[in-house]
Amino acid sequence: MIGDIFLTGCGQTKFGEWWQKSLRDLIEEAMSAAIADAKISPIDIDAIVIGNMLGEALSGQAQLGALTSAMLPHRPPALRVEAACASGSIAVHTACALLESKRAETVLVIGAEKMTDADPSGVAAALMGAGDSEHDTPSGLTFPGIFGLIATRYMHEYGLTREDLSLVSARHHENAASNPFAQFRNAVTPQAVSDSSLIADPLRLLDCSPITDGACAMILSRTHRSSMSLRASQIATDSLSLTQRPTITSFASTRDAFSRACEEAEITREDIAHLELHDCFSIAALINLEDMGFADPGTGIRLYQNRSADFSVNQSGGLKGCGHPVGATGVKQICDIAKQLKASKQQYGAAHNFGGAGATCCVHILEHTTNP
Amino acid sequence: MIGDIFLTGCGQTKFGEWWQKSLRDLIEEAMSAAIADAKISPIDIDAIVIGNMLGEALSGQAQLGALTSAMLPHRPPALRVEAACASGSIAVHTACALLESKRAETVLVIGAEKMTDADPSGVAAALMGAGDSEHDTPSGLTFPGIFGLIATRYMHEYGLTREDLSLVSARHHENAASNPFAQFRNAVTPQAVSDSSLIADPLRLLDCSPITDGACAMILSRTHRSSMSLRASQIATDSLSLTQRPTITSFASTRDAFSRACEEAEITREDIAHLELHDCFSIAALINLEDMGFADPGTGIRLYQNRSADFSVNQSGGLKGCGHPVGATGVKQICDIAKQLKASKQQYGAAHNFGGAGATCCVHILEHTTNP
Numbered sequence: 001m002i003g004d005i006f007l008t009g010c011g012q013t014k015f016g017e018w019w020q021k022s023l024r025d026l027i028e029e030a031m032s033a034a035i036a037d038a039k040i041s042p043i044d045i046d047a048i049v050i051g052n053m054l055g056e057a058l059s060g061q062a063q064l065g066a067l068t069s070a071m072l073p074h075r076p077p078a079l080r081v082e083a084a085c086a087s088g089s090i091a092v093h094t095a096c097a098l099l100e101s102k103r104a105e106t107v108l109v110i111g112a113e114k115m116t117d118a119d120p121s122g123v124a125a126a127l128m129g130a131g132d133s134e135h136d137t138p139s140g141l142t143f144p145g146i147f148g149l150i151a152t153r154y155m156h157e158y159g160l161t162r163e164d165l166s167l168v169s170a171r172h173h174e175n176a177a178s179n180p181f182a183q184f185r186n187a188v189t190p191q192a193v194s195d196s197s198l199i200a201d202p203l204r205l206l207d208c209s210p211i212t213d214g215a216c217a218m219i220l221s222r223t224h225r226s227s228m229s230l231r232a233s234q235i236a237t238d239s240l241s242l243t244q245r246p247t248i249t250s251f252a253s254t255r256d257a258f259s260r261a262c263e264e265a266e267i268t269r270e271d272i273a274h275l276e277l278h279d280c281f282s283i284a285a286l287i288n289l290e291d292m293g294f295a296d297p298g299t300g301i302r303l304y305q306n307r308s309a310d311f312s313v314n315q316s317g318g319l320k321g322c323g324h325p326v327g328a329t330g331v332k333q334i335c336d337i338a339k340q341l342k343a344s345k346q347q348y349g350a351a352h353n354f355g356g357a358g359a360t361c362c363v364h365i366l367e368h369t370t371n372p
Numbered sequence: 373m374i375g376d377i378f379l380t381g382c383g384q385t386k387f388g389e390w391w392q393k394s395l396r397d398l399i400e401e402a403m404s405a406a407i408a409d410a411k412i413s414p415i416d417i418d419a420i421v422i423g424n425m426l427g428e429a430l431s432g433q434a435q436l437g438a439l440t441s442a443m444l445p446h447r448p449p450a451l452r453v454e455a456a457c458a459s460g461s462i463a464v465h466t467a468c469a470l471l472e473s474k475r476a477e478t479v480l481v482i483g484a485e486k487m488t489d490a491d492p493s494g495v496a497a498a499l500m501g502a503g504d505s506e507h508d509t510p511s512g513l514t515f516p517g518i519f520g521l522i523a524t525r526y527m528h529e530y531g532l533t534r535e536d537l538s539l540v541s542a543r544h545h546e547n548a549a550s551n552p553f554a555q556f557r558n559a560v561t562p563q564a565v566s567d568s569s570l571i572a573d574p575l576r577l578l579d580c581s582p583i584t585d586g587a588c589a590m591i592l593s594r595t596h597r598s599s600m601s602l603r604a605s606q607i608a609t610d611s612l613s614l615t616q617r618p619t620i621t622s623f624a625s626t627r628d629a630f631s632r633a634c635e636e637a638e639i640t641r642e643d644i645a646h647l648e649l650h651d652c653f654s655i656a657a658l659i660n661l662e663d664m665g666f667a668d669p670g671t672g673i674r675l676y677q678n679r680s681a682d683f684s685v686n687q688s689g690g691l692k693g694c695g696h697p698v699g700a701t702g703v704k705q706i707c708d709i710a711k712q713l714k715a716s717k718q719q720y721g722a723a724h725n726f727g728g729a730g731a732t733c734c735v736h737i738l739e740h741t742t743n744p
Contacts, residue, residue, distance in 0.1 A: 002474060022506060055501070057428050060509060062501035063456040066625075066731035069609040070616070077607035078732070079462045080454045084435040090451045094466060100473030102374060129427070129434035134394060137432060235449035237441040244442070253438075359438035360450070 001264070002100040007228040007366065008219040009038025010335035015214035015323035016183045023052075023059045023114035026215035027068055030328075031110060034217035040224055046104035048078035051091030051111040052327035055080075057126035058118045068110060076108075083235075084130030084355030085280060087111065088216070088330025089362035095220050096233045105223045111331035112215035123211050127326070130356035132241035144208055146242060146357050147281035148200030154249045154283055155202065158298030162202060166193035167304045168282035169206045169320050176317025181332075183212055183323030193282075207282040212323030216332040228338045231348070232264035232365040240359045251358035254291035258352065261363040265348070269293050272365075273311060273346035276333035278354045279318040288352060289313065315340055329353060334364050341368035373636070374472040379600040379738065380591040381410025382707035387586035387695035388555045395424075395431045395486035398587035399440055402700075403482060406589035412596055418476035420450035423463030423483040424699035427452075429498035430490045440482060448480075455607075456502030456727030457652060459483065460588070460702025461734035467592050468605045477595045483703035484587035495583050499698070502728035504613035516580055518614060518729050519653035520572030526621045526655055527574065530670030534574060538565035539676045540654035541578045541692050548689025553704075555584055555695030565654075579654040584695030588704040600710045603637035603720070604737040606630075612731045625726060625733035626663035633722065633735040641665050644737075645683060645718035648705035650726045651690040660724060661685065687712050701725060706736050713740035 011033020013026050021029075027050070035042055048068050055061045065078030083090040088111030095107040115123055124142050131137050131146065154160055170190045176182035188206060196205040220230070236256035242248055262268060269292060277292075279285035286300030294311075295303055303313060316322055316336040319329060330353035337349035347368055354361040383405020385398050393401075399422070407414055420440050427433045437450030455462040460483030467479040487495055496514050503509050503518065526532055542562045548554035560578060568577040592602070608628030614620055634640060641664060649664075651657035658672030666683075667675055675685060688694055688708040691701060702725035709721035719740055726733040 024506060053434060054428075056426075056498065059505060060497075060501055061505040062425060062454060063612060063727050063731055065455055065462075066609040066727065067504075067612055070611045070731075075609050078609050079466065079607065081466075082434060082452045082454060083437055090437075094451065094453075094469070097466070097469040097473040097475055100475065101469040101471075103469055103472070125432075126428065129432055132439075133431060133433040134396060235451065237438040237447045237450050239442045240435060240439050355435050355438065359435055359442075 001230060003222060005096055005099050005230045006221050006224060006226045007230065007338055008221045008224040008226045009034045010218045010338060011037050012181055012216035012332055012335065013214050014181045015212050015325055017116045018213040019116065023055060023061055023112060024067060026114060026213060027110055027112045028071055030215035030217040031071060031108060034219050038219035038224060040106065040219060042072045043074050044106050045072060045076050045108045046106050047076050047098050048108045049091040049095045050080045051087035051330060052080055052113060053082055053084055053087050054113055054115060054126050054326065059114050083360040085326040086330055086353045086355035086360045086362050087327040089353035089364060090235065092331060092334060092364060093233045093235055093362055096230060099220060099222050106219060106221040108217060109220060109331060110215060110217045111328035113325035113327040114213050115211045115325060116213050120211060135241040135243055144200035144203055147283055148203045150248050151202050151283040157249055160301060162194055163190060164301045165282055166190035168285050169193045171304050172279060172314055172318040172320040175315050176321025179317050179322060182317045182321050183210060184321050203281055209280050209319035209324035212325040214323060214325035214328045216328045216335055218331055218335055227369055229367050230364060231367045232261040234260040234264060235360065235362050236260065238359050240356065242357060249287060251287060251291050253354060253358045253361035254288050254352065257361040257363040258292040261365050265365040267348055271348045272350050273344060274315060274337050274340040274349035275313050276316060276336050277314060277352040279314060279320055280324060312340065330362060334366060337366050341366065373602060375594060377468055377471050377602045378593050378596060378598045379602065379710055380593045380596040380598045381406050382590045382710060383409050384553055384588035384704055384707065385586050386553050387584050387697060389488045390585040391488065395427060395433055395484060396439060398486060398585060399482055399484045400443055402587035402589040403443060403480060406591050410591035410596060412591060414444045415446050416478050417444060417448050417480045418478055419448050419470050420480045421463040421467045422452045423459035423702060424452055424485060425454055425456050425459050426485055426487060426498050426698065431486050455732040457698040458702055458725045458727035458732045458734050459699040461725035461736060462607065464703060464706060464736060465605045465607055465734055468602060471592060471594050478591060478593040480589060481592060481703060482587060482589045483700035485697035485699040486585050487583045487697060488585050492583060507613040507615055516572035516575055519655055520575045522620050523574050523655040529621055532673060534566055535562060536673045537654055538562035540657050541565045543676050544651060544686055544690040544692040547687050548693025551689045551694060554689045554693050555582060556693050575653055581652050581691035581696035584697040586695060586697035586700045588700045588707055590703055590707055599741055601739050602736060603739045604633035606632040606636060607732065607734050608632065610731050612728065614729060621659060623659060623663050623730035625730045626660050626724065629733040629735040630664040630724065633737050637737040639720055643720045644722050645716060646687060646709050646712040646721035647685050648688060648708050649686060649724040651686060651692055652696060684712065702734060706738060709738050713738065
């Protein structure tokens, strides 16, 4: 990073089913909470970046930058960015560039998604926009299907069992139980995961993150200081189509974004005390842990079997427990890391967010200093 | 701007109806042309920003950053931005921030839209995403309807006649006749504009920019020098809903973005030799000229009645003559200004691009130096 970028405040809606709230309502609620948390005046905001994927498809609403800007008295410059389920973290990345470029001193970043007003088949079709519309979508694939293929191959290569895999979602639900903003605060046993409805073999209902409404906002600033600062913001990409990858049990974009982020922050993975990673489906959590080097290939499950006191994974509940309002997730992960670092008094945490099956990956590293 | 940002190369598809080409094909064609024009190696590109509005709605394709990145051997970081019809210029703005932040030395910017595969009512519905889905869309408004209301009010306030207004599109068609990339290269008389089918009273078919496929790309660089450099990149916003504005015959976002851009470039409007402005509908051209101060309120038509040798407006043919593939237009306007400055050997030109009815406006100022 060029200079310090402080995470000055965070705010979010509870994630869940908000039939009585529109996309605009969710944005406004998260924005107001972040401004209050940051203790700044709204007119301190020089620019707005909003991450959203499905506004046009599910709410008939594009141009969310202008929509959000009109909520502030001085209507600052605003734009919307999109990289499917990584839209939120890409918004943070864009805000970093605006701050580093000195075009802004203080930026409001929002991630927001309104998904539950549409029927599930409509949502599934819209989400396939994150896939390859020429090469994969015509085969009838959906994202549960794509990650079902990935899980099948992973089980074949590494011998992961159905019982092993069920531990991932059970743990994420357990973590979500203590998160007041999570969609699902109920504990589920691994057996309940294994027994839930089959969605896309071998993935079952409780392997899949849900359809969720929600928004999360943050204030990033060069001038309004705090004990939390961004140390790295890195994007990497991969082919949209699974057919164009050498393997489907490793995500090149996760490897690239994470290694570049550690390099930018000048830390190693051992320095990271808290990690929020993208568990859109349970199998993705394991692969992402391996691609970031926290486990060897095929052994990611051990981090769920043997918990470490020094390193937490998806302490918030992850996408499975918190819900996954796609554009909001990447912003929320970073805010959760900040909460965790404050509580544990540790120094470094990382947020890993990807789009589709990892065609875009964005990793942020946050540093907590006790003397800001 | 922080330091020099050079416009190192441009490339575009012909704008038109490309039934045999997909969104991906259009992107690849424009990208290749820009790289060839810039005489750089593809691996010199550090980042990609793509502006697009309708990928999800009309092509089932989101995550266009990753899609485009996969066309290059080294898959640079990439993201998509959106601000409705201003998506292209917002992409240029985002690229400026990436360059000024030193996150990139050379950025590929693309604007692309694939519109003609859908039926016109589907396109009109998707375009209403640029409006206010809670306040205006439920009234049955479409964009021709919105600009029809604006034109009616303007005629009432200023006494503009139907015959006056017809001159705008006639001139844009005349200009497009010499642009090999324009969708419509046929001259039309003002009478033909007045006689064309009624679309949304008082606007007729030939007052409206068409539905178009096309892409335009540019290479912006801090290190690959050229005689063209960006001197300003400014965004301003306004309410999405017409009902929340004090007037509908003036666009606050145009006024704000243009004045901020002149301030950033340290020039006055008199320094501008060539202007490409957003004439999505004929009436918009007149209002935008007035909001930028090139004419007094109600007198924009005089710039069409009395042409100036020192100042050109939409020499490319504008959105009416060139076609308006919405995400591509903002990129194309800047490339056209570069061509015009090279040909005329003048110093400054400006590109004005807006989203919806001016809820987002983005203005760029380009400087041509003969000794780069």
